[in-house]
Amino acid sequence: MTAQHNNFTTIPHSPSIDKVGVEERVARFQTRSIKGPSKMQGLSMVLSMIDLTTLEGKDTPNKVRQMCYKAQHLHDFQEGLPTVAAVCVYPSMVSVAREALKDSTIKIASVSTAFPSGQAPFEVKKMDTQFAIDAGADEIDMVISRGKFLAGEHAFVFDEIAAIKEICGAKRLKVILETGELATLDQVRRASDIAIHAGADFIKTSTGKIQPAATMQVTYTMLMAIRDHFDRTGKMVGMKPAGGISTSKLALHNLVMVNEILGEAWLSNEWFRFGASSLANDVLMQYMKQVTGKYQSADYFTID
Amino acid sequence: MTDSNNKWEYAPSLEGTSHIQLKEKYDLFIDGKWIKPSNNRYFDTINPATEEKLAEIAWASEDDVDLAVMAARKAYKEVWSVMKASERAKYIFRIARLMQEHAKELALIETLDGGKPIRESRDIDVPLACNHFFYYAGWADKLQDAFPQRNIQSLGVAGQIIPWNFPLLMAAWKIAPALAAGNTVVLKPAESTSLTALKLAEIIQASGLPAGVVNIVTGNGDTGAAIVNHPDIDKIAFTGSTAVGKLIQKSVVGTSKRVSLELGGKSANIVLEDAPIDQAVEGIVNGIFFNQGHVCCAGSRLYVQESIADEVVRKLKQRMQSLYVGNPLDKNTDIGAINSKEQLGTIEKYINIGINEGADMYQLECEIPSKGFFCRPTIFTNVAQSSVIAQEEIFGPVLTIQTFRTIDEVIQKANNSPYGLAAGVWTDKGSRIFNLTSKLRAGVIWANTYNKFDPASPFGGYKESGFGREGGLHGLEAYLK
Known part of the structure; x- marks a missing residue:
């Protein structure tokens, strides 16, 4: 694992980010033309990249079971649809999801480290993670300690991520930066570099609890960090924008961005995910519009 | 989970051109009318992306330029310089609005005739051109506020020669401040990209702008030279190469013509x-x-x-x-x-x-x-x-x-x-x-x-990149004495 070879002092200098320039660049991705076969392929990719998510205080085993069923049966009236990539739940719901998904290829992602605030003792965060893995989680979505990060204790943040990665072992670790709390794109970039060098397999924008979440500007900044890391080391890191991506159009714009910054190697759910709860149905609606030529009522798409 | 082939191609998205209206042959726009060139010469304008002919464009002779300058002089004396400034503003606003209404058509023609990507002509050239007219329309009745403590006056007839890289935008840069300051105009677009300027002439005609206030004469370098050397022109505004700029500078020496030159660069x-x-x-x-x-x-x-x-x-x-x-x-x-x-x-x-x-x-x-x-x-x-x-x-x-x-x-x-x-x-x-x-x-x-x-920001050069500024108040001042 990279974490063992890296330490905080080896993280390269993070370049400064000019927000106005980023906004202009991002606007350009939104002018590419995605329609016809290109749109079908894009929508299908989006579906296959979704981490179908429920992260609520009121989550129950039944709610999770229903969502797991939906994950495997997005829209059975249409053949050839992919399943989502994963379901994303709280650690307490991992065993329920494991049972519901049985031997499906859909992964189970569990949030951990006292999601969403991360305001818990380090020992608790480690236990939280170990608990999720023991319950059958395939992937761990941890949060960084934003308070420590903003207080300038970057080494603390690095060590925490590295320690959690050690617990994860071969299980993939997504590191949530909660960019809505980091305030500037310079901070987003620095946090991305720290997470990547501490051993993150994926970097993820947000918990979904704080606005703004996965804006294209933020995702762009994180993709550039992944790009630079790849150019420097040849190692791929995945990206997961989460929170606020609820329309097909925005999802496709995100894919264009990935395609142009990182290239087609990242255009699979092994390297790119959307964290979303309501995106799937909008994509399905657009997909069926492409198939039938007509928009169907939202009532024809199930909510679970 | 990984697809072996994730290649994702965007869909070609060609802007249709069936709805744009291009004439087969364009005459000269002089004194509010379309006039055939005196020697009946025309040249082809082509689409540089396909090398296909788009239309024939009139080739203005020295006599045609003379006619245009006379029309501009008459319109200056009898109509435009004596019109209430607030009325002048209304016409300029009207041109701006009509341009906006025709924005899509203008963008398409700009792209067809000049080769620039539709994304740029649609998002940059045409909106900026409209904004120049809006911006200067706003100044037309506030000239005294723009230049306090000065007794300002318009110059008269402006001869304007523009390049092929931003055909419509350069026409707007030149025409809008000239009109706002109370001048009349004889404009020559570049040989390879006359179409949007001619489309602008149609818009100007539709706006009801008094005849002769804006005249558009197409042609090549000879036509440009005829404008530069015409004795009844008060101001030459040129954007183009440094070589031609130097020729213009030489030919106006000893005349009372004012000159602004926006030339080359190596920035x-x-x-x-x-x-x-x-x-x-x-x-x-x-x-x-x-x-x-x-x-x-x-x-x-x-x-x-x-x-x-x-x-x-x-x-x-x-x-x-x-x-x-x-x-x-x-x-x-x-x-x-x-x-x-x-x-x-x-x-x-x-x-x-x-x-x-x-x-x-x-x-x-x-x-x-x-x-x-x-x-x-x-x-x-x-x-x-x-x-x-x-x-x-x-x-x-x-x-x-x-x-x-x-x-x-x-x-x-x-x-x-x-x-x-x-x-x-x-x-x-x-x-x-x-x-x-x-x-x-x-x-x-x-x-x-x-x-x-x-439009609010002045633009222009040092040294061999020219002199005079366009845009903003500086651009307005270039058309006032």
Whole structure:
């Protein structure tokens, strides 16, 4: 694992980010033309990249079971649809999801480290993670300690991520930066570099609890960090924008961005995910519009 | 979980052209009417992306220019200079609104006739052109407020000659302030791109602007010379090459004509080591590949601080991979057609000079259409200040990259050019921006951005890049005494 070879002092200098320039660049991705076969392929990719998510205080085993069923049966009236990539739940719901998904290829992602605030003792965060893995989680979505990060204790943040990665072992670790709390794109970039060098397999924008979440500007900044890391080391890191991506159009714009910054190697759910709860149905609606030529009522798409 | 093949191609998205209205033959717009050229000569205008003929354009003779100037003089004396300023403003506003209504058609024709990508003509050229009319319409009845303590007066008849790189936008830059200040106009568009100016003439006709206030005469260099040498013209405004600018300057010596010249450039785009590097790369791309590099203020001389040079060049090459070169009518296209066969020849000549000078060339490996005039985006590294390609204006998608060690060195090198139109500075430090902007001898200096235009912002050059300013109050002043 990279974490063992890296330490905080080896993280390269993070370049400064000019927000106005980023906004202009991002606007350009939104002018590419995605329609016809290109749109079908894009929508299908989006579906296959979704981490179908429920992260609520009121989550129950039944709610999770229903969502797991939906994950495997997005829209059975249409053949050839992919399943989502994963379901994303709280650690307490991992065993329920494991049972519901049985031997499906859909992964189970569990949030951990006292999601969403991360305001818990380090020992608790480690236990939280170990608990999720023991319950059958395939992937761990941890949060960084934003308070420590903003207080300038970057080494603390690095060590925490590295320690959690050690617990994860071969299980993939997504590191949530909660960019809505980091305030500037310079901070987003620095946090991305720290997470990547501490051993993150994926970097993820947000918990979904704080606005703004996965804006294209933020995702762009994180993709550039992944790009630079790849150019420097040849190692791929995945990206997961989460929170606020609820329309097909925005999802496709995100894919264009990935395609142009990182290239087609990242255009699979092994390297790119959307964290979303309501995106799937909008994509399905657009997909069926492409198939039938007509928009169907939202009532024809199930909510679970 | 990984697909072996994730290739994802965008959908071609060609703008339809069936609804635009082009005549087969365009006459001269003189005194509010369409008039045949006196010697009945016409020339073809073609689509540089397909080499297909679009229309025939009248070739104005000296007599035709004389007719146009007479019409402009009459309209100046009898109508425009005596009209209430607030009424003049209404006409200019009306032209602006009509242009907006025809925005899509204007953008399409601009792209067909000039080769620039539809994304640019739609998002930049046409909206900016409209904004120039709106902006100056607002000043028309506030001239006394704009220049307090002065008894201002209009000049009379303005002869205006514009280039082929931003045909409609340059027409707007020239016509709008002239009208707002109370002058009348004889405008000559460039030979290869007359269509949007003629479309603008149709709009002006529809706006009910009094006859003769704006006259549009098409033709080649002779037509331009006839305007420059006409004794009854009070002001010459020219945008174009430095060579022609010098000829104009010579021919007006000893006359009472006022002149403003906006000429060539070889603008320095300077990236310091603390720059926001990815945005700087974006600015480099925008600086040199915008409008196929047919931009007088193009950031064609890139200076990168040596400590980050390798990284910048690597990132630049990487960024170039996602540029789409091809049919200008496709909404995905980033780089369209070179404006003319002649210009393509010039660009290729300079590329060969660069190769022969021993510079290292990198071109985007991409397919380009077999018909039409296209040039791959090109960058040269291992270039010195003494290389010809780093000194002369190429006016195409060709960038030269030099490195520097200290800020003083780059200021010297950037200023070491007969031109002085624009410059770009990329750094995270505000103090460095002010240090450089105060020492660079260029009319426009952008900090952490490039190729930004606004009607309120003056534009113009130092040294052989010309004199006089367009845009903003400075642009208005150029049409007042």
